[in-house]
């Protein structure tokens with residue numbers, strides 16, 4: 001189990017780092033575009049097409065460059081993030097125990113650490129996960145352990161640890177989900193995680209150059225567009241969007257394809273490995289259905305194998321991660337589940353329909 005990355009970053013490097021068949025028409029008034037939305041079993045048909053992946057915008061980070069052409073085949077995508085109610089059905093049917101609910105194994109953990117790393121204190125070897133607590137005042141935004149806390153008993157059932165519950169959050173996205181948990185659920189339900197390229201194509205909602213799933217307006221302007229962090233991260237949250245932690249899915253307007261929360265609420269796992277320079281290897285070709293790099297590599301975390309996350313969360317704002325930009329990339333080790341990490345699933349075209 002690679003919960004290692006959380007511990008190793010927290011302990012060793014102090015840089016922890018950190019988802020009725022009906023046809024209807026939706027008019028996207030802001031952008032004055034119209035798409036035919038095809039929905040079936042709470043999934044939306046995402047049509048095939050080509051786009052320029054990545055960004056040259058001033059907010060774009062190095063791993064979003066260079067921009068390059070990508071072509072995607074059509075697929076079905078969940079209209080919303082997977083909810084607590086949906087995940088509970090899976091757990092009730094299978095007895096599945098999530099990564100966060102299992103005690104870490106030191107023998108597995110140390111395989112991903114530098115040699116001769118001393119064993120952490122026994123108190124860390126109990127079921128736990130990382131929960132968010134705001135700071136009292138401004139802090140260095142590189143010091144992630146100022147707001148992330150290793151919390152015994154925290155899991156999808158208890159998002160903030162002991163004493164918390166999901167009783168009144170069944171329509172919220174499930175959180176504390178590792179990449180392995182997401183894949184286990186996917187296998188049970190007969191779907192799969194999206195590729196990073198599919199995710200970005202879907203998030204664009206039929207546009208080509210917009211910064212966000214809702215267009216180009218700043219996240220802070222006009223009606224709330226997503227569940228993000230309003231105010232000054234990580235110490236002051238005005239909750240202009242009405243939510244401090246997760247929001248019920250479908251609380252804000254969908255994108256042009258009719259997908260909800262492609263920006264914000266919770267980060268969403270993709271199937272790809274993460275490599276910081278992957279785009280440079282695709283820049284001279286039109287990549288057709290790219291599946292991600294064969295090997296994960298991030299020079300800032302050389303010992304940690306990481307998978308891609310997309311879309312930002314309730315902790316994102318423009319001064320911190322701006323993860324709700326359609327091109328923004330994030331990554332985490334596959335055994336890491338945090339209070340802002342969930343997923344949604346896709347399904348390949350079915351000959352009877354598409």
Ligand SMILES: [Ca+2]
Pocket residue numbers: 227228229230239241242243244245314
């Ligand atoms: Ca919020």
Ligand SMILES: [Ca+2]
Pocket residue numbers: 019081261262263264265266267268311312
């Ligand atoms: Ca999301």
